[in-house]
Amino acid sequence: MIKQLPISVSGSRKYDVRSQFAALxxxxxxxxxxxxxxxxxxxxxxxxPKGWPMHGLTPAQTxxxxxxxxxxVRGQSDGRCLGIYSYSKETDENGHFPCLGxxxxxxxxxxxxxxxEAGERERRWVSRKKAAKMVDEPELARILLDFDPRRPI
Known part of the structure; x- marks a missing residue:
């Protein structure tokens, strides 16, 4: 397992950070x-699922x-980043801006x-191929399609 250090976002505002941590x-x-x-x-x-960096947590913990x-859902991550994808994030304060996940x-x-957030979202289990077709971001689709936790890195 890779050892990640917690990050610090003290003094930062959400809209100053243009990266999010996502869970596959x-x-x-x-x-x-x-x-x-x-x-x-x-x-x-x-x-x-994805969100802004959280003070005191590693990216994988976030x-x-x-x-x-x-x-x-509850689960474990081995801490390795599978990849990075880009998208446009919309916020009430700043409108749209580019973001990396x-x-x-x-x-x-x-x-x-x-x-x-149970009453605010729908969730669905699907195959990798179906997941890749359902998301809008091409880079994320490629990561989903290629993902296989049984394959050694």
Whole structure:
């Protein structure tokens, strides 16, 4: 396992940080990889859970925390970044701005019916191929399509 250091965002504002940490939540059923996608709150597009850096947490820990808050899943990440994808982020304060998402695999160990954003999002387990077709970002689609936790790095 790779040792990550916690980051510090003290003194920063959310809109100063133009990177987010994303969770590629997965499980293996009948020897097939399933990816969990959720809808965004605003546009209802299919996305992966992601969020701003959290003070005192590593990027992988932040991704796992976002997986809980946005998708209601708990799991572990080995801390390795699977890749980076770009997208346009919309905020009430700043409108649209470019953003990079660093994505971390989170092997799901439990799923809850009640979680912080349960009433705000839909979630769906799909194949890698289907997940790649459902998301809008081409770089994210490639990461989803190529993902295989059984393959050695």
């Amino acid at each position: 939540c997965y499980r293996i059923r009948k020897n097939k990889i399933q990816i969990l996608l959720i809808t965004s709150r605003g546009t209802r597009r299919w996305i992966v 991704a796992a925390q976002e997986a809980w808050e946005e998708a209601g 660093m994505i971390f695999a989170v092997e799901v160990s439990s799923i809850a019916d009640e979680y912080p």
